[in-house]
Amino acid sequence: MKINILFFAGIREMFGFHEKSIEIEESKNSPEKLLKFLSEKDQGSWVKLLNSKDSVRVAINQEVSDWSDSLKDGDELAFFPPITGG
Amino acid sequence: MKINILFFAGIREMFGFHEKSIEIEESKNSPEKLLKFLSEKDQGSWVKLLNSKDSVRVAINQEVSDWSDSLKDGDELAFFPPITGG
């Protein structure tokens, strides 16, 4: 399945890009499973993201979500730090 | 003693003037005593003011006061309806 991943603020800077589209097998159907898989496969910033998971928020299709919520083909997945607007 | 009396809003319109300076004997040393005396002496609007006393506010020297508070020579006494600003 295809997942479009977005990164914001400090996480965007850590990765060096804002957006990444990936093709991934159906079994990686939650933000947590997907992040674990990518940190093993591609290392680098994915490992750092996994290690700071407690202070990272996820959104699926622009809705704040849990790490265990399900992902499906075509979803937009975002990783970002806690909100500091206003 | 000399008392400068001010009238506001509906009370000013009832009297037809905004201000009246009076010379009065020392014994009329509260808004209540003064109003009773003037309503007997001059009648007219003073009687109406006395009759609607419960919905009239008094201020002595620009401080909200009671009908029984004491008046002294040179004081500014104001009669006005309840406040409706803002």
Next chain:
Amino acid sequence: MTICIQKKLFNIEKIISNLRKNKPTIGAIVSFIGYVRDYNKDINTKKLKQMDLEYYPGMTEKALTKIEISAKSRWVLEDVYIIHRVGKLFPNEPIVAVIVASQHRKNAFEACEFIIDFLKTDAPFWKKEISDQDELWVENRIEDHQKKTSWNIKND
């Protein structure tokens, strides 16, 4: 701390920008603006043409100053600006603005509401509504007194 009683219209953007020029550390501003509505509160068949606002020069300023001082004793505030129009006002024009600046927004919200609540009961202003049918002095509202009293229960 500024109190303005004036006939002319005011511009809230200009007031705020002047306020901030003097105190660039201000982080939060809460403001309340009250308007002349184009109908009479109780009788909707009448069309409001004009509102006359009378005040007690001297006492009104003192009463507003007292309210400001009271607010500043309850909350940590950077600045307070009260502006109230008098004379002839027309429908849709602003009557009053209360602008409160503070470091923490909660203080500004509470103090701004406190000031307008007390202004409505303690500052000598009187409104007369001139409609296409008659001229009537506005009666005061019991709710305004209840709002004022609620502050004593909560804070004293």
Next chain:
Amino acid sequence: MTICIQKKLFNIEKIISNLRKNKPTIGAIVSFIGYVRDYNKDINTKKLKQMDLEYYPGMTEKALTKIEISAKSRWVLEDVYIIHRVGKLFPNEPIVAVIVASQHRKNAFEACEFIIDFLKTDAPFWKKEISDQDELWVENRIEDHQKKTSWNIKND
């Protein structure tokens, strides 16, 4: 109900006057404005030069709409206008304004505070402070989450 996410400065007087043009029955307007302060919150030796405001196009608008709808379900309101700046901001410039119009001022005060409290925790914006010494993403404040949570206790 309007949501504006924009780079340029805004004029609160103009926003309010446009708001009132559409709804002349509005009697009370409460507004909150937040500013970029000219120093860093925690380390006062640093001088803030610039603030970068990032957001999540699409999700931010949805989150703000959800907050507005939630406020409108709790209070009777005439109109709500939320404006938040993004991109490069400089000290003393406004960041955000929440403008709430209602018939009764109490509703406007409560709804305005509710909206800014939830905006601070639920709308995806991120601030980066660029000082004369370094560039740091602002950490979120525990107090903001406490303020948000207090609404649930009071109102749910």
